[in-house]
Amino acid sequence: MSTPPLRKDAARNRHRIVEIARRYVDDGRPLQLNDVARTASIGVATVYRHFSTPEALLEAVALPAIEKLVRRAEHALTEPDPWMALRDFLAAAIETLLTDPAVPPVFAAATDSLEHTGDLKRRLATAFTELLTRAHAAGVIDSSVTEADMTPLMCGIAYAANVHSALDPTERATHGLRYLNLLLTGLHRP
Amino acid sequence: MSTPPLRKDAARNRHRIVEIARRYVDDGRPLQLNDVARTASIGVATVYRHFSTPEALLEAVALPAIEKLVRRAEHALTEPDPWMALRDFLAAAIETLLTDPAVPPVFAAATDSLEHTGDLKRRLATAFTELLTRAHAAGVIDSSVTEADMTPLMCGIAYAANVHSALDPTERATHGLRYLNLLLTGLHRP
DNA sequence: GCCCTAAGTGGATGAGTCATCCGTTTTAAC
DNA sequence: GTTAAAACGGATGACTCATCCACTTAGGGC
DSSP states (O other), X not given: OOOOOOOHXXXXXXXXXXXXXHHHHHHTOOOOHHHHHHHHTOOHHHHHHXXXXXXXXXXXXXXXXXXXXXXXXXXHTTOSOHHHHHHHHHHHHXXXXXXXXXXXXXXXXOGGGOSSSHHHHHHHHHHHHHHHHHHHHHTOBOTTOOHHHHHHHHHXXXXXXXXXXXXXXXHXXXXXXHHHHXXXXXXXXX | XXXXXXXXXXXXXXXXXXXXXXXXXXXXXOOOHHHHHHHHTOOHHHHHHHOSSHHHHHHHHHHHHHHHHHHXXXXXXXXXXXXXXXXXXXXXXXHHHHHOTTHHHHHHSOGGGOSSSHHHHHHHHHHHHHHHHHHHHTTOBOTTOOHHHHXXXXXXXXXXXXXXXXXXXXXXXXXXXXXXXXXXXXXXXX
């Protein structure tokens, strides 16, 4: 699992592949490695060497957004009000899920099947568990809800907002936040 | 859209195809028409003639479950308490979505892209709108929630329950109902 | 019961996608 | 400048998909 630093040309190619893949994801085109390779004017084998499956490539595309979300979660731990901290973080999570189409599949996948984002997801889980624990301790949230429920629930909300409308991203985000509020109303113990 | 009655052999084949497809869906195998044809010992062309796409075949597989759900919705309209009627129907819907893997994709698809279940989905929407209207009139539910929100939300809950666990169906159904209750707590105005 | 035709059948086939293998090129350490 | 390791790329065979058309079968009219 060490990282023998990449050769210059390899790094350049890897970068370019992710960049092209990002466009595919944003446009909603299926992420086919052969196709990405052609678009990038890079040999198929090179793409396959860097990313053995479309999922692995998608992970790399989603990486920055997930990193940002992890920082956000760790920052939320500094917010004194446990309910606000939890709510604001969840809103940010929904926004990320709906803004970046690369993210939801990565979260829906089993953590241990991920090559690049497994650690990040674990960090996120840790921070989030802490947020939840505080909320539980403060008695502001339904006591039966665990961290293991929340990831699926967030994915579910994002899914719902996407099913609902092939509309523009902004509108989808609005719906997602509305759905989150419905759920939070159900969870909140004032 | 008329139905010139099917020849006996054609009916037999069609039946057999759906039957085999049902097994694929239950086992979670991908529904590939060529593959289904081989398993059914039926020519590929025959399968394609009856069902031009995997989605169409899936619709046929899901049909009975959806019919049952529609009857259930129309029956719910006879329940005097608007909140109970809505809640019980939604629980039935979640159970259907989680019990029969053929159903969720059909609900997630746009109604007008469906050949076989479009009418049923419209009937369901009508009955459900009525259930919601009553609940609104009785003031027992958040007034901002519309029928157009509920289908996605139900799909979202089913999705969440499925992401959560590659566990056995019973357990998934339990989670789904729990998630539904969380949502309903958020929607209920006592 | 026999014939005729419309309806139905099946599998060979070409188009398209996927992922590997291996001969060639590039990098960077010495 | 030399050399070994690392990276490259595209030709290729395995596989999936869906169509076409020559053949078979059902069942109504006589």
